[in-house]
Amino acid sequence: MKTTSFSTTFMPVRLLPQLRLLSTSLPATHFPPMKFAPTLSSSRAVPILSRVFPLRLRYMGLGFRRSLQTERAFSTRAFRGPRTGSGSELPRGYERRAGGASKSLIEDEAELSDWVSELRSDSPRGREDELEGRRGRVRERGTDRESYPIKKSRRESDSGDFGESRRRDFRSPNQSFTRNGGISKRFDNKSEGDKKDRPFPPRNNRGNSNSSGEFGDSSRRRFPNPNEYFSRNSGISKRFDNKFQSDDDKEDGLFPRRNNRGNSNLKADSFTRNGGVEGLRSGGRGTGKTLRVMDDTEEEEEKPTGVRIEDFLSEEESDTAISDDDGYGVLREKSATSLFGSDNEVSVKVLPKSSPGSSDSYLSESRFDQCSVSPLSLKGIKDAGYEKMTVVQEATLPVILKGKDVLAKAKTGTGKTVAFLLPSIEVVVKSPPITRDQKRPPILVLVICPTRELASQASAEANKLLKYHPSIGVQVVIGGTRLALEQKRIQANPCQILVATPGRLKDHIENTAGFATRLMGVKVLVLDEADHLLDMGFRKDIERIISNVPKQRQTLLFSATVPEEVRQICHIALKRDHEYINTVQEGSEETHAQVRQTHLVTPLDKHFSQVYALLKEHIADDVEYKVLVFCTTAMVTRLVADLLGELNLNVREIHSRKPQSYRTRVSDEFRKSKGLILVTSDVSARGVDYPDVTLVIQVGVPADRQQYIHRLGRTGRKGKEGQGILLLAPWEEFFLSTIKDLPITKGSVPSVDPDTTKKVERALSKVEMKNKEAAYQAWLGYYNSNKKVGRDKHRLVELANEFSRSMGLDNPPAIPKLVLGKMGLKNVPGLRSK
Numbered sequence: 077m078k079t080t081s082f083s084t085t086f087m088p089v090r091l092l093p094q095l096r097l098l099s100t101s102l103p104a105t106h107f108p109p110m111k112f113a114p115t116l117s118s119s120r121a122v123p124i125l126s127r128v129f130p131l132r133l134r135y136m137g138l139g140f141r142r143s144l145q146t147e148r149a150f151s152t153r154a155f156r157g158p159r160t161g162s163g164s165e166l167p168r169g170y171e172r173r174a175g176g177a178s179k180s181l182i183e184d185e186a187e188l189s190d191w192v193s194e195l196r197s198d199s200p201r202g203r204e205d206e207l208e209g210r211r212g213r214v215r216e217r218g219t220d221r222e223s224y225p226i227k228k229s230r231r232e233s234d235s236g237d238f239g240e241s242r243r244r245d246f247r248s249p250n251q252s253f254t255r256n257g258g259i260s261k262r263f264d265n266k267s268e269g270d271k272k273d274r275p276f277p278p279r280n281n282r283g284n285s286n287s288s289g290e291f292g293d294s295s296r297r298r299f300p301n302p303n304e305y306f307s308r309n310s311g312i313s314k315r316f317d318n319k320f321q322s323d324d325d326k327e328d329g330l331f332p333r334r335n336n337r338g339n340s341n342l343k344a345d346s347f348t349r350n351g352g353v354e355g356l357r358s359g360g361r362g363t364g365k366t367l368r369v370m371d372d373t374e375e376e377e378e379k380p381t382g383v384r385i386e387d388f389l390s391e392e393e394s395d396t397a398i399s400d401d402d403g404y405g406v407l408r409e410k411s412a413t414s415l416f417g418s419d420n421e422v423s424v425k426v427l428p429k430s431s432p433g434s435s436d437s438y439l440s441e442s443r444f445d446q447c448s449v450s451p452l453s454l455k456g457i458k459d460a461g462y463e464k465m466t467v468v469q470e471a472t473l474p475v476i477l478k479g480k481d482v483l484a485k486a487k488t489g490t491g492k493t494v495a496f497l498l499p500s501i502e503v504v505v506k507s508p509p510i511t512r513d514q515k516r517p518p519i520l521v522l523v524i525c526p527t528r529e530l531a532s533q534a535s536a537e538a539n540k541l542l543k544y545h546p547s548i549g550v551q552v553v554i555g556g557t558r559l560a561l562e563q564k565r566i567q568a569n570p571c572q573i574l575v576a577t578p579g580r581l582k583d584h585i586e587n588t589a590g591f592a593t594r595l596m597g598v599k600v601l602v603l604d605e606a607d608h609l610l611d612m613g614f615r616k617d618i619e620r621i622i623s624n625v626p627k628q629r630q631t632l633l634f635s636a637t638v639p640e641e642v643r644q645i646c647h648i649a650l651k652r653d654h655e656y657i658n659t660v661q662e663g664s665e666e667t668h669a670q671v672r673q674t675h676l677v678t679p680l681d682k683h684f685s686q687v688y689a690l691l692k693e694h695i696a697d698d699v700e701y702k703v704l705v706f707c708t709t710a711m712v713t714r715l716v717a718d719l720l721g722e723l724n725l726n727v728r729e730i731h732s733r734k735p736q737s738y739r740t741r742v743s744d745e746f747r748k749s750k751g752l753i754l755v756t757s758d759v760s761a762r763g764v765d766y767p768d769v770t771l772v773i774q775v776g777v778p779a780d781r782q783q784y785i786h787r788l789g790r791t792g793r794k795g796k797e798g799q800g801i802l803l804l805a806p807w808e809e810f811f812l813s814t815i816k817d818l819p820i821t822k823g824s825v826p827s828v829d830p831d832t833t834k835k836v837e838r839a840l841s842k843v844e845m846k847n848k849e850a851a852y853q854a855w856l857g858y859y860n861s862n863k864k865v866g867r868d869k870h871r872l873v874e875l876a877n878e879f880s881r882s883m884g885l886d887n888p889p890a891i892p893k894l895v896l897g898k899m900g901l902k903n904v905p906g907l908r909s910k
């Protein structure tokens with residue numbers, strides 16, 4: 077084993093022999109070839125029928141079938157394979173489902189019906205979106221899903237973000253991305269007149285479009301050498317001594333670690349007449365063919381409670397299984413350690429306490445014009461209003477500009493987006509211009525974000541920076557929009573920078589002509605919210621995407637949280653000699669000091685009135701209030717939004733069950749507004765940059781420590797002050813141990829007078845019954861998947877019924893037997909089935 081020593085600042089990390097062994101045996105991006113076991117493939121009728129009724133045929137066994145072999149062996153080729161019609165494509169559940177991976181009949185029915193309903197141009201869903209837009213406050217549609225079952229497959233397959241795609245927006249899909257696709261002058265040498273005809277006009281053309289001369293003289297560079305930057309910093313390099321935890325370990329428990337979206341294929345929509353099973357999408361364990369060589373049946377029997385949270389929650393919400401025993405307090409100290417294979421040396425940089433940039437200020441002393449970026453980029457930066465670099469930008473920019481792979485950790489709201497976009501743009505600037513005759517111009521920079529909002533935000537930020545680079549185009553591909561339209565857009569306006577959510581990106585790789593070829597040009601791959609993307613829910617997608625970009629590339633991973641398990645597996649994306657740049661200084665918390673954090677523990681039946689009281693208090697204190705209320709699931713989010721609306725608060729809701737157009741609208745409104753409350757599921761937990769949020773309330777136990785930090789990080793951005801309140805029931809108090817190292821203190825529970833209690837009760841009585849039923853079911857699913865709460869099913873049901881009573885219901889709503897079976901809750905006393 078080679079162990080190279082580093083400069084004094086970067087110490088080599090060496091592995092214990094047994095860890096090396098494990099690490100090297102881990103798969104990187106190599107996948108064994110897939111073996112298809114086509115059935116009836118010779119029939120000419122099948123491909124045609126497959127296109128029309130893809131899932132139906134697959135269900136009937138007429139489409140291509142997957143042979144019994146490992147999931148990995150199957151999936152890569154399927155992903156890369158030629159377009160053979162949908163008959164050969166795998167729905168997501170096929171790739172991921174641990175057991176019974178096939179789609180259920182119910183889901184196929186839904187897809188078929190939706191396919192038919194989609195043919196109706198006057199779909200009520202489309203109209204409803206418009207209606208929603210007109211209403212001040214929008215209620216979730218309740219019955220429309222029954223009449224118009226939701227289409228799955230492609231739309232769903234952007235569950236890379238949250239599978240919102242079920243709620244198809246029938247209106248213009250790309251309204252919010254008007255600047256996308258600015259076509260490069262270098263792409264074609266058409267006249268200005270020609271350019272005007274383009275559906276997506278070029279971006280601001282004021283700058284010099286001639287690439288030569290875009291890039292500044294490197295002699296201008298006065299940016300501090302990264303080594304110098306950290307020279308005072310004794311870069312930590314600890315030998316990793318924690319036990320290795322394999323993916324199997326993680327999946328072994330009753331509950332996967334988090335967000336295993338891939339399991340989700342059977343949709344809640346199938347059950348909407350039952351009051352809305354929230355995001356129930358799993359192919360269903362044991363409901364069909366076993367597509368993985370693993371004893372799922374056994375697992376099922378041994379673990380009757382092993383229904384995954386993802387089966388019952390929508391995708392961003394499926395990021396919820398609790399990992400309460402991570403021992404983060406310890407791991408955090410070791411965040412600067414590494415666990416990498418044989419000849420791996422990882423440079424680890426941790427901002428020292430004494431560093432000038434490590435003060436509470438998120439800005440550093442360095443200016444952008446001190447660093448080696450092109451003058452046109454500098455102009456864009458200046459116009460964006462940025463002068464000094466933030467700490468993370470200062471720390472990462474020189475390293476990235478040198479071409480190194482980087483894993484960077486920096487607190488929320490400290491400018492990570494610019495930190496990875498700016499050097500990526502410089503790579504494009506330095507690349508040869510694309511010529512007109514290039515049929516499939518390469519995508520040079522690929523940015524992957526876990527959510528649609530985040531992808532849109534990143535592309536907007538890129539557009540700002542590209543203001544004076546008219547020849548560089550950026551496009552965004554996300555779910556919730558029509559794939560065909562997106563295909564046209566990206567084909568008509570090729571770009572060098574693509575921002576995408578994983579699911580939709582996969583769709584394009586599989587279904588868009590020439591797209592895979594274009595990806596072979598990728599020079600920089602960015603994973604924003606990298607820990608989330610490398611988490612179980614996304615990992616397979618990410619591995620496949622990585623297998624579709626060149627090995628010779630630069631990879632950048634950014635997040636505010638980098639748990640140890642992500643450090644352990646980040647080599648699937650990063651070169652072994654990457655640099656880990658941690659700007660969260662040693663001994664400091666991962667949250668901002670200027671954000672006051674408190675927790676309130678109060679009985680569940682008081683939660684609604686407490687939330688109301690907290691909001692009233694806050695509104696009275698701050699006329700410029702801007703509040704985010706995080707709820708556990710989409711359906712609970714809807715319920716809370718309904719309630720607060722009935723209480724005459726100025727409230728909006730956002731969650732995965734809303735159409736993308738609505739989400740975009742609400743998100744934009746909240747970004748610009750003051751005096752507004754946004755009730756949200758975890759779609760807003762990560763990355764979303766809402767300026768000046770004054771308060772974040774988290775109702776109920778968050779998915780895990782990371783999610784708590786990211787949600788809280790919606791306030792206190794850019795060094796501003798903020799406040800965070802975590803509202804827990806007594807039996808949720810265990811969560812506090814996972815964040816005990818954070819500066820969170822016990823808050824005083826606001827007193828709620830009897831009048832207020834009555835007012836809340838009255839408001840609750842006005843909330844639609846079906847929304848309560850859906851919230852109850854979703855609540856049950858969420859906590860059922862919680863390691864701690866879900867362990868004792870009897871107790872869980874008692875608590876769920878307490879929740880039901882807190883909504884003003886005398887009897888808990890009945891739940892479909894099938895759903896109860898999936899939750900492993902059949903015959904548990906206290907539950908009503910139907």
Ligand SMILES: Nc1ncnc2c1ncn2[C@@H]1O[C@H](COP(=O)(O)OP(=O)(O)OP(=O)(O)O)[C@@H](O)[C@H]1O
Nearest residue numbers: 462464465466488489490491492493494636763765
């Ligand atoms: N150098 C800079 N000077 C001033 N503002 C900046 C600078 N760089 C970025 N910003 C702004 O800081 C805000 C936060 O940036 P960004 O959203 O990239 O944070 P982040 O670190 O990615 O947060 P999160 O962890 O929540 O995703 C944005 O509004 C961005 O425009």
